[in-house]
Each structure stands twice: as C-alpha cells, then as structure tokens.
Amino acid sequence: MKIDRIETYILKVPLGSERFFSSQAEFPERNSFLVKLTSTDGLVGWGEGGQYGPAEPVKTCVDEVLGPKLLAMPDAAPGLVWETLYAHTRDFGQKGTYIEAMSALDIALWDLTGKSLGVPVSTLMGGRFRDSVRAYGTGGYYTSTTFDPVADVAALQTEMERYASTGFTMLKVKIGLLPVRQDAARITAVRKALGDDFSLLADANHAYNASTAVLMGRTLEREGFELFEEPVPPEDREGYARVRAALDVPIAGGEAEYTRFGFRDFIGGGCVDIVQPDICVCGGISEVMKISALASARNLRVVPHVWGSGIALSAGLQVCSALPLAPFAYEPVPLQNEPVIEFDRTRNPLRDELLTTPFTLQDGRVLVPGGPGLGVEVNPDTLERYRVG
Known part of the structure; x- marks a missing residue:
C-alpha cells in the first residue's frame, strides 16, 4: 500500500454559553486535527490528533515534515511507517506535537489497512x-x-x-x-x-x-x-x-x-x-x-x-x-x-x-463498528462546516 495524497483539517466549534472548566483550563471551544490519507488504489483512511492544545502545530508537523516523508515511502504499512517517522524525528520529537501528528497518521493507516483487507481494525x-x-x-x-x-x-x-x-x-x-x-x-x-x-x-x-x-x-x-x-x-x-x-x-x-x-x-x-x-x-x-x-x-x-x-x-x-x-x-x-x-x-x-x-x-x-477499518464514515458537510484550516 502506498499513499497518494494527504489532506489535513483543523476543526473548531465555539461553545458560547456552554463553555466549561476543568482544573486546568477554560474550554470555550471544541477543536481537533484530522488527517485524510488516500492510497494509490483510491481507498481513504481517517486519523485524529492534536485535540489537547492548538491544532495548528500538529498540522504543520504533518504538512511540512512527516507527510512528505510518508508520501515518499513505497510501503505505508503502519508499523513500518511509525518506526521510520519516529527515527526521523527522534532528536527533536519524542513527546508532544510530533507524536500527536504521528498518532493521527498511524490511526489513518490502520483504517486504510483494514479497508484494504476488508476487516475491522480490531x-x-x-x-x-x-x-x-x-x-x-x-x-x-x-x-x-x-x-x-x-x-x-x-x-x-x-x-x-x-x-x-x-x-x-x-x-x-x-x-x-x-x-x-x-x-x-x-x-x-x-x-x-x-x-x-x-x-x-x-x-x-x-x-x-x-x-x-x-x-x-x-x-x-x-x-x-x-x-x-x-x-x-x-x-x-x-x-x-x-x-x-x-x-x-x-x-x-x-x-x-x-x-x-x-x-x-x-x-x-x-x-x-x-x-x-x-x-x-x-x-x-x-x-x-x-x-x-x-x-x-x-x-x-x-x-x-x-x-x-x-x-x-x-x-x-x-x-x-x-x-x-x-x-x-x-x-x-x-x-x-x-x-x-x-x-x-x-x-x-x-x-x-x-x-x-x-x-x-x-x-x-x-x-463497536463492524465495518472495515475503523468502521465509520465522515460526513463531508459537517467536515466543511467546522473546518477552519
């Protein structure tokens, strides 16, 4: 399996009067970072990361550092990709933003692999x-x-x-x-x-x-x-x-x-x-x-x-x-x-x-969804409604 295209999305939903607090922070919005991988045979996999803090740094990691490396790989098997990307960023990315970015890519690759084989991730x-x-x-x-x-x-x-x-x-x-x-x-x-x-x-x-x-x-x-x-x-x-x-x-x-x-x-x-x-x-x-x-x-x-x-x-x-x-x-x-x-x-x-x-x-x-991969499909209208980047 080889990846042909990587698309990244920052999603945000203002909460208005429904904001809330934990012990650490106020939550005036819900946000996330999604990645969409399309393989050369046309299958699509979805992954998520970056929902703790600002999603923008996570998106940059995928767009500018990890994504180009993944696109160049002839085999996008999840384990192979993970070890390759981690080794590539080990000197500066052992925790935090880079690992969140790798998480999104890894989940999407498992989704893709399950779809290619016709079985759930489980x-x-x-x-x-x-x-x-x-x-x-x-x-x-x-x-x-x-x-x-x-x-x-x-x-x-x-x-x-x-x-x-x-x-x-x-x-x-x-x-x-x-x-x-x-x-x-x-x-x-x-x-x-x-x-x-x-x-x-x-x-x-x-x-x-x-x-x-x-x-x-x-x-x-x-x-x-x-x-x-x-x-x-x-x-x-x-x-x-x-x-x-x-x-x-x-x-x-x-x-x-x-x-x-x-x-x-x-x-x-x-x-x-x-x-x-x-x-x-x-x-x-x-x-x-x-x-x-x-x-x-x-x-x-x-x-x-x-x-x-x-x-x-x-x-x-x-x-x-x-x-x-x-x-x-x-x-x-x-x-x-x-x-x-x-x-x-x-x-x-x-x-x-x-x-x-x-x-x-x-x-x-x-x-637990029973379809191939993660077993879910993304609603494109909702994706565009909350997309900010």
Whole structure:
C-alpha cells in the first residue's frame, strides 16, 4: 500500500454559553486535527490528533515534515511507517506535537489497512473479545471558577441524575479546580444523588501535589469511588507512587504520556493501577498495542482515554474491543477487569455530527463498528462546516 495524497483539517466549534472548566483550563471551544490519507488504489483512511492544545502545530508537523516523508515511502504499512517517522524525528520529537501528528497518521493507516483487507481494525489487532464496550459518561465540569454551595451542588446533582436517566451506569466527575473541602462537598452530593450502587469515577486533571491528592482521595474512598484519575502532574512519578501507596481507590493516569518509552517508565515507577493512553496522543494504535503489552506484563488494566471527535471514539472502541480481560476471570466486570470507554457528555458536534452514523448509548454500552477499518464514515458537510484550516 502506498499513499497518494494527504489532506489535513483543523476543526473548531465555539461553545458560547456552554463553555466549561476543568482544573486546568477554560474550554470555550471544541477543536481537533484530522488527517485524510488516500492510497494509490483510491481507498481513504481517517486519523485524529492534536485535540489537547492548538491544532495548528500538529498540522504543520504533518504538512511540512512527516507527510512528505510518508508520501515518499513505497510501503505505508503502519508499523513500518511509525518506526521510520519516529527515527526521523527522534532528536527533536519524542513527546508532544510530533507524536500527536504521528498518532493521527498511524490511526489513518490502520483504517486504510483494514479497508484494504476488508476487516475491522480490531481483527488486525488480534480479534475481538467484545462487540460492545461499557461506557462511562464524563461530566460534572465546572461552569465557573467560583463556588455556590447550594446552587452549584444542586445543579451538579441534576446534571449527573440526567446522565444516569439516559442509561449510564458509570459516570466520571471533575475535581481539582476548587479547594478540597468544596470539591469534597460536590463529590458527596453526587454520591447522595445517585445512590451507593452507582459506579463513580473522579478526574483531577493533575491539580494536586501528593499530600493534597491523598487528602482528596480520602473523600473518594469514603464515597466508594472506583477510580482517581490524574491526581498529580504527569512528571511527578514519585508523587503518583506516593498517592497510590496511601490510598485504596485505584489510581489512573497516562493521557499526557507518550509512546511505549514514556509508559515504560510510568508503569515501571509504580505510578498507576489503570493505564490510560490516549490513542490520538500517545502514538496511535501501533503504540497502544505496545503500551498494552507493557501493562499486561504488570497485571495492570488499560482504559484508553478519549477526548476528541467521532474518529477518536471509533479508534478507542476498536482498541477496547481487542483488549483481553486484565486479569482474566470467568465473568467480565466493567472497569474491574474489563475495559470501559470514555463517552464525554459535554457539547461536541465533532463527536456527535461528524460521522454519518453517530455513536449512541445502548443499555449502558456503545457498539463497536463492524465495518472495515475503523468502521465509520465522515460526513463531508459537517467536515466543511467546522473546518477552519
């Protein structure tokens, strides 16, 4: 397979009054970077990257550095391309923008390869363990940087109850923007609203140092939360290990880590119980397979992080369907040993409108596309509507 044409797209959707906050930033828009690869036999593959920060640098990496190299290659097999491009940029691109660009290209190449062979990406990865994946809804973001102990808590409870009423059995709440005491009140309110048997997760977006994370983690333990995501900054591996040793709630992280080399040290440092590579960031499907092998060798769970368009979600579903139980048990238990998929609930037309057949929740799960490659098709009208570059 040889690539004949590379097209790149920056997509942006202003959120207006629906903007929201995590512990780290305001989100006034949703954006992403997509790449479209066309092979010499006319097949098309789609990939995604660059949805964390500005997409423009990622686009430049593809347009000016990686793309010309890929077009010159006589064989565009994903593994061959990944190793060639990484070696070409190793001296200046081991993390960050270049790896995000490689992620987009790699996902598109897997999509193309699956289409050329007439099989889903999950088949190329070794086969499916499941045809649908339990979804957890991500919500509970902050609507402002201030805290009203009555109005804000009531609004949060209403929001999470609304998600639960649509079929979710697992939800993730944001923490870290406010003082621990105020965030603890939010956490307690969500548990009260949804009951003791509902699966709840929390995500701090690396807002804390180790001691503060442990303090917050005590509330999560008391309220029976099943995951504490990114308690400390990604560089603070000693802090991760300290938090993990002090708490019983499973510690998760990895969305801000890159390639198997970064995850080798992250996992080796005893940082997490649950490994969360973002397929559109860490190096694509090729690297997620290697990262998953590293996690398996340590008996750790892998739950891919998803934050992007329908392309990102389709890649996450293909990967989740091909991950074995970790560890194996006669019956799968979502999150305990079976992979789950992130299904963000903030407004995002790039997730909900970009594909000709959007993803929906069915009995708390999302079906894995069964068509060749990623199994999805992009709506050209939506693509042009939100394209800015």
